[in-house]
Amino acid sequence: MDEQIAQDSTPIFQRIKDYLLGEIASGRWKEGDLVPSEQALVRQFGVSRMTVNRAVRELTAEQVLTRRQGSGTYVAPQKYQATLVEIRNIADEVRARGHVHASHPRLLEQSPAGETLARQFELEPGTPLFHSLIVHDENGRPIQVEDRWVNPACAPAYLDQDFARITPNEHLMEAAPLQGATYSIEALPAPREVAEMLGIGTGTSCLVLKRRTTSGGRVASVVTMWHPGHLYKFTGSVG
Amino acid sequence: MDEQIAQDSTPIFQRIKDYLLGEIASGRWKEGDLVPSEQALVRQFGVSRMTVNRAVRELTAEQVLTRRQGSGTYVAPQKYQATLVEIRNIADEVRARGHVHASHPRLLEQSPAGETLARQFELEPGTPLFHSLIVHDENGRPIQVEDRWVNPACAPAYLDQDFARITPNEHLMEAAPLQGATYSIEALPAPREVAEMLGIGTGTSCLVLKRRTTSGGRVASVVTMWHPGHLYKFTGSVG
């Protein structure tokens, strides 16, 4: 009655996960189908309930299964086209490609918040903010314009940093532990100032990433990153 | 010596997770720091080791901690700027906004693979492929051009579908369980044909998502999705 429990070192809970995943991948169990109960799997594999529970619980956390107390365990709805894109910071990314990253600070100032910025930071208009404008190079070629505004309450020493040596990112990581972020990715024509810094024509398509991060209950940073569309793309894989 | 274990219904393992997360979020424990051992947490909380183990194991799976057998548990390196972007399919996304989604198939054909496509599909040039070109509307306004090539071996009935009624995505979900995907996001000027279908000017900045999906060890689908840059953005949040 037991499944063949080989002598290999694969943990039992992992073998149960593999079994369940196999039934789903093969199509034998489809979306919404009832999966054997923990008791049934305990009998099938001849193991304790905690072991079965771990396998099923992890697959539930991985969104492969859904569970309803008192009812049962079911195959979760598939999300065929859902894509998870991971965007890392530009310095790490360039170095990961084996290329040379360089930062060129173009502006570092304190400036009062306008209406739009004040709303984004949830502060009163006129509140002083820190502002940096940095061009990032990959092998000597401009690849990103980073236009960042920072809440002085979160990173009081921001303006004292040498941003040719460390990135704003690295400083903020130390000063203000990240709590959460909202972001958007869009395609916009380069305005004149950005185009000049990137060495491209005004109006060239740019990949624009905007991020707003919070730390300790406050909005810490609002940043817009411009990348030349023909030189830069976000890439990755899942599965 | 116990932590205050309140009468609330929060599971113990969750309270331990919250405690560990709090120490990290507050900055008291920093990247690379040694975290108390399971034994220490067992004594601190007065619970069994399995309960502590679950808390720490789950935080490890969530990339908050790293563990080394025989050594200890450490605070994982923070990824301040790492952003996880989830991209859903266009139909779900439009409906989630409470808007009306409509599909307009513009082309549905079988066509031999050229060199580029053959390489992407890992097939011989000249192998027949299915090809669809669909315009997706949000509230009657074109928002995406979906240019998709499909491996007939993975979805033999692809050309028989009514893509005004169901999306290619929905059909492929049934026909070819997803195994993995690679993708890229870039900003490109709209070519004339795409611009006409989107009702925008040729050369307008577009947000372009390319995906290549595999199923059952084969490349199932290669798709390029064009979105008008001023109308469409990927958005989301983390934390």
Place this chain on the structure above:
DNA sequence: TAGTGGTCTAGACCACAGC
């Protein structure tokens, strides 16, 4: 009421790292 999942215990044996 019987079956399901959600959680927890108090042990156990093992592999591995560091001293």
Place this chain on the structure above:
DNA sequence: CTGTGGTCTAGACCACTAT
């Protein structure tokens, strides 16, 4: 050698669902 994490057991009590 001791201490660490990795896994597993054989029970237990509870809340919830379906009948």
